[in-house]
Amino acid sequence: MTLTLVSFLLFVLKAFVVVMFAMNVAVILTWVDRRQGAMIQDRIGPNRAVAWIPTVVAQGIAVGPALAVVAGVGFVVLKLEPPPEELGQRAMLFSQLGILFTWLTGVVLAGKVQNRGVLNSFDAWLYSLGDPRRIFYAGLFAHFVALFVGLALNDSAFGGQVRAIGYGGGAGLLILSVLFGAVYAAYSIRNEPRIGLRLAGLLHPAADGLKTIFKEDFIPPNADRFLHSLAPFISFFPALVVMAVIPFGDTLCFTPDHGGLGQLLSSVPRGAVCTEGALRLQVVDLDVGLLYFFALAGTGIVGAALAGWASDNKYSLLGGVRAASQMVSYEVTMGLTLVGAVMVYGTLRVDKMIEWQSQNAWGIFVQPVAFFLFFTASVAESKRIPFDIPEGESEIVAGYFTEYAGMKFAMFFFAEYIAVVTSAGLMSALFLGGWDLPFLYRDGLHVTIGQTVLFEQALPHVVIVIVGALGFVLKTITLCWLQLMIRWTLPRFRYDQLMRLGWRKLLPASLANITATGLIVMTIVTGGPAVGAFMALLADYSKAFVALAGLGGFIYFVVFLVKPVHKRQTLSSSSAQYAAAAGGTRSARMSA
């Protein structure tokens, strides 16, 4: 591939996107870790940092995006005349969106009124509707009514009128609800002298991060000054650049003019990958893919070991040695678990692996043991609880970064979280299908089990790619979150337990996995077409399982949210009686 200006700029843009993704998610994870730890232990957690913004600016923040939405919808409705055959789809989309935003606005406002009390006649009306859940149920009912009316009457004599009503009415409802919610929010804060921006405590880690820049950069007198300063960079850099080989979306296809990238194609065929005018959503195309990951992940060890050695502190040295031995041990398991996956996928390129999973089944179904082992090993690689013996506060102060302060300490800290993000990204690419979503192919949605076609819907190319990229982000964040959850659940291993787990349990298990995988792959390859068809059917079932599990999880979550909470007041103490007489102390200004 020749390096043109366009491809260079695209490379820079993709690298920027990936780095920003990893670093921002890492910053948010530092917050999530603390906030989540608090929530698990029935505490509130960090929420003190606040940025005071003038009321006018806050009102602008509320109304601005709403105006943008209104302008966008208005532009689509007034300027882009839909072709007649697409009017039905657009009518359905706009009517459902309009209903969604209407009940969403209603529920949020009603909940707000319930908590803060009635201020004006509109509040009184909203309060008179009763429980905000009623608005949600009404909205759900409206969704179904609109869906059935649209489906039933689309082909009837009234079809044209129904489509026009759905299109215009849905867009109008969308505009009205979004605008009303934003304007009402801006209106109800008009008398506040200033608005405290807390972002649910998200400013707290940002403030902590800023603080470290201004702190003293301490280097012990007898330390190796150069290596001591170099170590945080060495552990920070590999964690970040691993993201380069992980594709964050399907290949975007353009018409092959204007030096390769012309017009974005509106749709692409299901099977083929475009060869000309392809924009891979991945920073670099490396044939060695996974090996690059292992090479760089191995470099991370050097940072920790160097930090321990250069600090001139025996605790640091112990931490560095522990880090080196632990990471080397688990690197072995990490590599060997993926051998099975590589045997199945038949490639080292991460994008090809995702394509294989998209055509067949997700890696977690093909290599469940490997997923489990890899997950364990990558938690150990990131040196986090329960594998945080290199840090081991109760034994060796803070391990290899005992003698670090300020931003250099923050870089170690940050590298740990970036390692969480990158390992989650890699796991979602290798085992959870990356950007692949069940039944979503390059040309649209095809719900098929074996030869039975249940549902088909063609979708625009760009929509599919964006949804896939969002799916990748969602999977990555879920895996990050699972790692944090484990951190708050398990206690730290002892050093010998850690080594025993690595060498005597995970390593033999990964070897057994390779053997079993080899036997199964051989059986399938030599089994002939009948076995192939059976495996394809199983793959379809795995997709159906993922789709149903996702749907079930979503419904369970909604039910969980809607379920009422019953609390009993216990007014045994005089203190509680005073609090109850004052109308309770829950809804004080800062309750988040």
Add this chain to the structure above:
Amino acid sequence: MKNEPALALGPNKVTGTTVARPQRTASVQTYIPEIAKGLGITMKHFFQNTKEMVFGQRNDPNTEAIEDGINCVSYPEQKRPYPARSRGMHRLTQRDDGSPRCVACLCCSTACPAQCIHIEAGEYPEGDPRRGYERFPQRFVIDELRCIFCGFCVEACPCDAIRMDTGIHAAPYDSREQFIFEKDILMSFPGRDGSHLTANPRHEPGEGSHPGSDRERH
């Protein structure tokens, strides 16, 4: 756990129940089901607490604190009211006419172990019905920095004139002078119920209900 028969041990025949040892079953030994259980518990707390926080359903830390969930008090935005018998700032209770109930008997300043109460007694003018029965505090000063909030003054007072039921705790000020509370400040504090009076009735000299010797009745 099985219900073992109670054992009688030792010369005094102490009885007790046998507690079964934790079973090291296969699921415990493999560690993985236990990890899943632990994750389940942390996730339950996480989702429940996050939902209640976002939807404003979380416990009132003062009235629902026994329920499951987050019971943190975000001090100072939220406060736990002091219990009814907590000893807060002193106040001087008033009579119906707004004058202090204090009769300047110096019982409180005598009882005070920290010696933080200073009273200068004044005589009522000639012809006042109270003259000869009681005096009034010309100055009534409490040094709130010296006060140890023991409540002895309240117990010593025969007239229910000094109370510590304001529910206010000592405020931090800039200088020592600001902690010297004079009579007017002490009289300005209301009690927990918002009243400057007390529930106990006051019997003025000359009224029929006055229990002591009465000059007119001689």
